[in-house]
Structures are given as structure tokens and as C-alpha cells.
Amino acid sequence: MIEQKPDIVSSLQAEGVYLKQRGRSFWGLCPFHSEKTASLKVDNDRQTFYCFGCGAHGDVIDFQMRRHSIDFNEALSYLGLTPSSLDAGARQRIEREKRKRQAIAAFRAWCADEYNELADLYRKLQQAKTFCKSWADVERIAVFYHDESIWQLHMEILTGRDDQAKFGLYQVTRNAA
Numbered sequence: 001m002i003e004q005k006p007d008i009v010s011s012l013q014a015e016g017v018y019l020k021q022r023g024r025s026f027w028g029l030c031p032f033h034s035e036k037t038a039s040l041k042v043d044n045d046r047q048t049f050y051c052f053g054c055g056a057h058g059d060v061i062d063f064q065m066r067r068h069s070i071d072f073n074e075a076l077s078y079l080g081l082t083p084s085s086l087d088a089g090a091r092q093r094i095e096r097e098k099r100k101r102q103a104i105a106a107f108r109a110w111c112a113d114e115y116n117e118l119a120d121l122y123r124k125l126q127q128a129k130t131f132c133k134s135w136a137d138v139e140r141i142a143v144f145y146h147d148e149s150i151w152q153l154h155m156e157i158l159t160g161r162d163d164q165a166k167f168g169l170y171q172v173t174r175n176a177a
């Protein structure tokens with residue numbers, strides 16, 4: 001049994017978005033950015049919205065996710081929908097969301113592991129340096145000097161805020177493995 005998603009026009013109106021009909025579409029003030037003239041277009045046929053001002057777009061589920069800062073599943077229950085009552089397209093989307101969350105979790109776990117391993121190696125190297133008593137000892141650990149700067153750089157990336165850089169590291173390291 002396929003339950004339809006709630007009508008986007010009435011859903012937005014219920015959220016306090018005043019919409020004015022113009023032909024087959026509706027226009028209103030976008031709730032996602034501050035504006036005085038309408039740039040939010042609601043397409044009644046496609047059941048989608050698009051804001052020419054800030055680029056916000058999607059269907060009624062996207063709207064509620066954004067409006068209430070909730071995730072996809074929360075938006076479903078907010079709209080009184082259950083995954084099984086949705087059409088195939090929406091179910092695929094839930095699957096995709098789930099896989100995405102799993103991939104993100106795996107990536108975060110990798111970042112933490114990688115950092116711990118590097119920090120451990122780095123600590124060992126610093127310790128080894130303090131044990132150097134002869135030129136031969138220095139020569140033995142000198143081969144790690146190149147690694148040391150790479151480890152430092154990688155640790156900086158892993159503790160930084162740049163997820164793009166972390167992801168680059170993740171891909172390079174995993175491909176090399």
C-alpha cells in the first residue's frame with residue numbers, strides 16, 4: 001500500500017509560509033533566508049520547492065528537514081509517514097541515507113584510529129631520539145625524519161576542521177594499503 005507524501009503547498013502553508021498562486025506554481029517568502037520579495041517557488045505538479053534567493057530546494061520532506069533541523073527519518077515521522085508506506089523512490093533514498101551515515105561513521109572511526117596510530121609512532125620516535133648516545137644511533141633513526149614531518153602534517157589534518165583534507169588523506173591511505 002502506497003501512501004502519498006502530504007501535499008507540498010498545504011504543508012508549507014501549515015508551516016506559516018504564505019503562498020500566492022501564479023499559474024500552476026506558487027510563490028512566497030523563503031523561510032530559509034531573509035527577504036522582502038518572494039523568491040520561493042513551489043511547483044505544484046512536481047511537488048517540489050526551489051528558492052532563487054538561497055538555493056534551498058527539494059520536496060516536502062527536504063523542506064521539513066531544513067525547517068526543523070531534523071534528519072530524514074525525523075521528517076518522515078513529523079509528516080506522519082513510515083518508511084514502508086513510501087514509494088520505491090523514497091525507500092531507495094532512505095537506503096542511501098543509511099549507507100551515507102554508515103560511510104561517514106566508518107570515515108570518522110578511521111580518522112580516530114589513524115590519529116592514535118600516528119600519535120603512538122610519533123611518541124616512540126621522540127623516545128628513540130632521547131636514547132641516542134652515538135652517531136650510529138642517530139643514523140639509525142634518521143631514516144624516520146622524513147616520516148616524522150609527514151606524521152605531524154597528517155596529525156594536524158586529522159585534528160583540524162577541514163573534512164575535505166581528512167577525506168583526501170583517507171582515500172590516499174586506503175588506496176595505498
Ligand SMILES: [Zn+2]
Pocket residue numbers: 030031032033040051052053054055056
Ligand atoms: Zn531562500
